Amino acid sequence: MRQGEPVRIVVDNKLEQDTTVHWHGIRLPISMDGVPGISQLPIRPGETFVYAFTPPDAGTFWYHPHANSLQQLGRGLAGPLIVEEKEPPPVDRELVWMVMDWRLGTDGHIAAGFGNMMEAGMAGRIGNTVTINGIVPADEPVRSGERVRIRLINAALARIMALRFQGHRPVVVAIDGQPCDPHEPAGGRLLLGPAMRIDVVLDMQGDPGRRYTVTDDFYDGIDYTLTHLAYSAAPPVRPHPLDAPLGLSRNPLPEPDITTAERRELVLQGGMMGGRGMRMDGMDMGRAVWAINGMSMTGDGHAGMPPLTTLELGRSYIVRLRNDTAWWHPIHLHGHSFRVLHRNEATVPNAIWSDTVLLAPQESADIAFVADNPGDWMVHCHVTDHQTAGMMAVVRVGDDQSGRR
Ligand SMILES: [Cu+2]
Numbered sequence: 001m002r003q004g005e006p007v008r009i010v011v012d013n014k015l016e017q018d019t020t021v022h023w024h025g026i027r028l029p030i031s032m033d034g035v036p037g038i039s040q041l042p043i044r045p046g047e048t049f050v051y052a053f054t055p056p057d058a059g060t061f062w063y064h065p066h067a068n069s070l071q072q073l074g075r076g077l078a079g080p081l082i083v084e085e086k087e088p089p090p091v092d093r094e095l096v097w098m099v100m101d102w103r104l105g106t107d108g109h110i111a112a113g114f115g116n117m118m119e120a121g122m123a124g125r126i127g128n129t130v131t132i133n134g135i136v137p138a139d140e141p142v143r144s145g146e147r148v149r150i151r152l153i154n155a156a157l158a159r160i161m162a163l164r165f166q167g168h169r170p171v172v173v174a175i176d177g178q179p180c181d182p183h184e185p186a187g188g189r190l191l192l193g194p195a196m197r198i199d200v201v202l203d204m205q206g207d208p209g210r211r212y213t214v215t216d217d218f219y220d221g222i223d224y225t226l227t228h229l230a231y232s233a234a235p236p237v238r239p240h241p242l243d244a245p246l247g248l249s250r251n252p253l254p255e256p257d258i259t260t261a262e263r264r265e266l267v268l269q270g271g272m273m274g275g276r277g278m279r280m281d282g283m284d285m286g287r288a289v290w291a292i293n294g295m296s297m298t299g300d301g302h303a304g305m306p307p308l309t310t311l312e313l314g315r316s317y318i319v320r321l322r323n324d325t326a327w328w329h330p331i332h333l334h335g336h337s338f339r340v341l342h343r344n345e346a347t348v349p350n351a352i353w354s355d356t357v358l359l360a361p362q363e364s365a366d367i368a369f370v371a372d373n374p375g376d377w378m379v380h381c382h383v384t385d386h387q388t389a390g391m392m393a394v395v396r397v398g399d400d401q402s403g404r405r
Contacts, residue, residue, distance in 0.1 A: 002084050005054065007054070013047050026083075058086070074125065104127070164216075170188075194382040208231050260316060263318050269293075271325045292393045296390030315371055329359050331358075331382070336370075
């Protein structure tokens with residue numbers, strides 16, 4: 001798609017079950033947000049639905065169903081969504097790496113057992129096979145001296161990734177589609193929870209003919225090599241790295257007014273605690289093992305979800321997300337991008353905007369945004385098992401419920 005140009009997408013549901021499409025990170029009208037029962041009726045088998053919107057922001061996004069998410073996303077219904085800048089930055093090439101994680105049986109088929117409640121109370125359904133753009137990665141061919149933009153998308157159900165590029169210094173230029181001050185990530189490690197995106201620029205300064213590993217070492221003791229940067233034997237395309245600036249043009253995001261912002265707090269609760277059993281704190285049992293502020297909405301979104309909180313249209317808000325659990329959670333807010341102001345009260349540098357913020361166990365983050373998009377918006381963990389087992393809520397912006405059916 002191109003920034004500021006309308007698009008129309010016809011979705012034909014040829015599944016034997018309901019579906020919808022959520023355009024993750026795109027700031028669009030509520031009626032196009034793809035949450036069944038909240039923003040639209042589910043698309044029934046054999047039905048067609050037309051999504052029409054104008055993407056206001058250039059960047060790296062993705063799309064996936066918001067119906068029967070565990071199975072539909074877990075079996076591969078997702079794709080990258082690139083909104084091109086009006087003036088693209090000066091790089092030699094661009095790569096999209098949509099990274100997914102699969103649990104395969106010994107027969108090579110996707111293993112059954114989606115929605116296992118024991119897993120849902122822990123790290124979720126983490127698989128045993130990681131792919132880039134749907135295939136087990138072979139080498140990524142590169143040439144010495146070139147500058148490459150890589151759009152990293154974590155489209156896994158549950159796997160958190162921490163990528164390292166051996167012998168290279170990736171520069172982060174955008175997070176969740178939104179440009180930031182170009183910076184090298186802490187420890188050279190690119191941390192990507194499910195649904196998160198990072199755009200990096202890499203100057204290929206390796207030796208011609210050599211291979212360099214790209215590893216993921218997020219989980220202790222089960223680090224693995226995702227792929228290799230494989231240099232051709234050809235001489236460098238230029239003698240010195242490109243001297244062009246790395247910063248991308250900012251998107252037209254409304255700047256929250258921190259001095260007048262109202263505050264809210266969302267506390268993430270539940271899950272297994274180090275083998276000492278569930279911490280349910282009076283939560284609704286059944287399919288819920290997680291909660292936000294004591295409320296558990298399960299599944300994929302459905303009609304009649306009461307809002308957890310209501311925000312005044314046009315007002316600035318600072319929302320403290322407080323992870324009171326022993327697990328990691330990438331928390332996604334629909335319909336808005338937000339500034340990440342603080343983590344554990346420390347200022348976050350590099351002017352970072354996001355639509356999904358990854359919280360470590362017991363970590364808190366302050367996010368700020370203008371509630372400028374009316375509707376009932378989901379806020380949920382993007383570890384899909386956590387979402388469907390209760391870590392989901394509705395944030396109402398304004399009193400306009402025109403998106404509801
Ligand atoms: Cu979670």
